[in-house]
Amino acid sequence: MSNANFNLLSFSGRMKILHMTWLAFFISFVVWFNHAPLMLVIAKTLNLDDSQIKTILILNVALTIPARIVIGILVDKFGPKRTYSILLGLGSMPCFMFALAESFEQLALARFLLGFIGAGFVIGIRMVGEWFPARQIGIAEGVYGGWGNFGSAAASGSLPVLALLFGGDEGWRYAVASTGAIALVYAFVYYFSVTDTPKGSTYFKPKKSGAMEVTSVGDLIFYIVMTIPLYATLSVLTWKLSSTGVNLLPGMIAYYIHAAIWVLFLCNVQKIFQVNKDHVFQPVEAIHQYKFKQVAILNLSYMITFGAELAVVSMLPLFFFNTFHATQGVTMVQAGLLGGSFAFMNMVARPGGGWFSDRFGRKLSLTIVTAGVLIGFACMSQINASWPVWVAVGVTLACSFFVQAGCGAVYAMVPLIKRRMTGQIAGMVGAYGNVGGVLFLTVLSFVSPSEFFLVIGAVAFFVMVAVQYIDEPAGHMVEVQEDGTIEMIEVN
Structure with a gap:
């Protein structure tokens, strides 16, 4: 190229x-x-x-x-x-x-x-x-x-x-x-x-379809564990649709759906094992190995970035209205526009996060953006009716910048793990973004907005710690063509 x-x-x-x-x-x-x-x-x-x-x-x-x-x-x-x-x-x-x-x-x-x-x-x-x-x-x-x-x-x-x-x-x-x-x-x-x-x-295509290939027994177990939150989130959504939520699903139907979700989980575990059983219990050459922890940490990083975005965009207009309507006369229309400012940063911040990652390193960029998310939501948790609206919006935009830049930093690394499985890795990381959205909105249903922002900040802290264990992409990833020729793909 x-x-x-x-x-x-x-x-x-x-x-x-x-x-x-x-x-x-x-x-x-x-x-x-x-x-x-x-x-x-x-x-x-x-x-x-x-x-x-x-x-x-x-x-x-x-x-x-x-x-x-x-x-x-x-x-x-x-x-x-x-x-x-x-x-x-x-x-x-x-x-x-x-x-x-x-x-x-x-x-x-x-x-x-x-x-x-x-x-x-x-x-x-x-x-x-x-x-x-x-x-x-x-x-x-x-x-x-x-x-x-x-x-x-x-x-x-x-x-x-x-x-x-x-x-x-x-x-x-x-x-x-x-x-x-x-x-x-x-x-x-x-x-x-x-x-x-x-x-x-x-x-390059995966050797087998239906699940991701991993290269060690430890990674196989890690992979299975990391699929559990995906199915748990589907159960949470079913709960929200049941008689204890919006009452769309009758009690027995909801129980059947819960059971079906976890049967599918067991089927998925079986498929993961089938895809990996022929090679994972044998020594895998070093050049063909990759660490599943890379995927797991990116899952968590996208959960705290895109997941936070999904949740905050959903609640922010009402938050601004309830906070500033009585004291500063903010209308629902104005609150909607102010709340929309959180997603507006996408156009610039997400490419910016990707550019920074290219220029200064994947691990450093993930560390900075998760720290920014932590500080940003800690500051948002302090917003109250005595704040000038423009200050609250400024803090929101600053927090949003790190959230969107974090999304860019995550996907700056996804294609550099294993080329033939980029789609599957991107799919799992992306699904964790939705997991985060459902998780944080569920938390919001039990706590105040201030506590909600603090919870996101607390999760960001633990993700920032996890990011310290990710490996900076270096050297080449190896793929094998159909004729057996080895191709080296540069990753840094």
Whole structure:
């Protein structure tokens, strides 16, 4: 690959792939969050109560955790071009279902299925990792993640306007359907515009599909342990949907779902063992080894960064309103705009975190951003009604910068662990982001906002300690071509 400079204004070679791929991610996030800014008018049209609205919001993320694992497996096996194109095309179908829904049940089913498109992020991590060298991987993944993630903000800003342009009580349906149409069209555009690798490069695939390959018995046990929180989170979501939560699922149905989740866990453990049993109990050559602790620490790092973002963005508008309405007259609209400032930093901070990681080292960047998250949330926990609003917003933006930069720093390292499993690693790390979101929002249901911020800060401290045990990528990772030729891929 060429050593040409990283030029965002270029639309050729690897830069074309980057632009085409972040736009695919952007569209997937517009579709995934197309309901959020229209929820009030949707609720009015279909006569939804508060419990049903909360159910729709929960269902939107319920499928994303397993979907990111599944998509990670598929992208490693079939390549990002086909996987992204198919995901966008299939994702448009439940989007149309949502737009045409005439009842809560139809709306809920469509929203549940749309959670799958939230896994699109994983695909681009593998695509960008194939096209960019190690010295540019951080900023490239940061641009991909930061600019693509802005799709949720774009949905919030554009879809209400689009619904008004279509007009009438049913305008929201046309606005939602239009996002599905864009995804369907772009599925074909993407397929015919990109390739999985640069010309002459090999797309390495896992030897076996269905689970990640590890290289020692200790790592096999570690891998199994790290899958437990994924299934525990699905159980928490089921609990939220049961009679003790929003009361969508009757008691017995919820018990059956809980049982099914843990049966799936046991099946997954069996699959992990099957994939690894033929080699993990035999000595593995040093050049083919990697340490699963690298993946585990990145899981935790993404949990405290993207997980915190998911949770805080959900509660921040109401927090600003409740804190400053009585003393400084902040309205709900103003509170919404102030709360949205947390996600706005994505455009700059996430690429910034990736760039810093490229320039100064992966471990150092993760240490700095987790320390920043710790300090940022400690400061946010002190916000009260006596603070000037502009100071509170400034502290929020500073905290947000470290959160978003942390996301960039995490994915600056993901493609440098084991090339043929980048999709699966990205999927597991991404799923932990959703685990964090569910964990922190569950904590929020039991504590005050101030205590909620302190809990996130406390978790950030433990993650910062864990980061000290991560190994800086150095030298080369080794992959074997189909003819047995060994290829050395530089990682620093």
